[in-house]
Amino acid sequence: MKKIIKVCALAALATAPFMGSVAEASDYPNRPVKFVVPWPPGDLEDILTRIIAEDMAKETGKPTTVVNKPGGAGIVGASDVARARADGLTIGSFVIDILTTHLLSGNAPYDKDTFEPVGIFLDYPFVLATKADSKYNNIEELAEYSQTHDVSLGHFGYQALPTAITFKVAAQEGIKFSSNAAFDSNDCSTLSNGDADVINTTTQQILACLKSGDVKLLASLTRNRLSIAPDVPTLNEQTGISQTTWNGLFVKKGTPEAVKQRIAEIAEKALSSDRVKELSATTGAGIYWIGGKFAEEVVTKDYEASKSLLDYMKE
Incomplete structure (x- = not known):
């Protein structure tokens, strides 16, 4: 009898953590x-x-x-x-x-x-966007324009993946950004206020000015072309850089x-x-x-x- 009790006790100890997890899960969320x-x-x-x-x-x-x-x-x-x-x-x-x-x-x-x-x-529908009246319409034209004009970049921070991708594009395609700055939000006002000439952002942040025609897209950092901008080539199409x-x-x-x-x-x-x-x-x-x-x-x-x-x- 003592051996049976001992075995049962050991079994109970072995399953205690599992039973605790099950109990916690079945009660989730309790707060x-x-x-x-x-x-x-x-x-x-x-x-x-x-x-x-x-x-x-x-x-x-x-x-x-x-x-x-x-x-x-x-x-x-x-x-x-x-x-x-x-x-x-x-x-x-x-x-x-x-x-x-x-x-x-x-x-x-x-x-x-x-x-x-x-x-x-x-x-994310990440994009490179600029004001509608900018003299460039894609990555190649941006690179050419930046050789003789100052072009500033707005992004979400130096350790953000889309920022790193953008810097890689600039190095590979010969884009010269005269300056760059990180913002918590890269929206319509970032461009209209002149805080940046090109922004790395998501379509959600600039939907209003895309719909109004005040902003245009240079490229999408997506697997496929955006459903809301099917005529804008992806970054992969323009540069061969495919990370999203x-x-x-x-x-x-x-x-x-x-x-x-x-x-x-x-x-x-x-x-x-x-x-x-x-x-x-x-x-x-x-x-x-x-x-x-x-x-x-x-x-x-x-x-x-x-x-x-x-x-x-x-x-």
């Missing part, structure tokens, strides 16, 4: 959930994260908030998630840079194993698998709504869901691919 967007409100990752948060609140009956924490090209918000517990109650909505270029450049106060992906859901930028949901490493699955179920359902389909159609954004091991593979692959861009990142 309010916070989504952290490390950028100002209004861009695609913010809008989509808010849609996911709204659905989570409806599905679970628990308060769910979206907190915008811009600064440090995304590092301020990412650090907030890095300090959180591994319980799925703090979820980061992260652009690729946070998991790749920031780490590779030694710019991040967290390490490669700090976060785990819940899922990747957005291909995505956004996904991430939690602290060690978060129970069942909790991650619950978050993924809610997010995937939210992203299949008509509201999201309309957003994709109006902005040209690629909106989808890649979860689990496939998301991990994307992160690993892009981490390796980003190493080649380090030479184009400036302090």
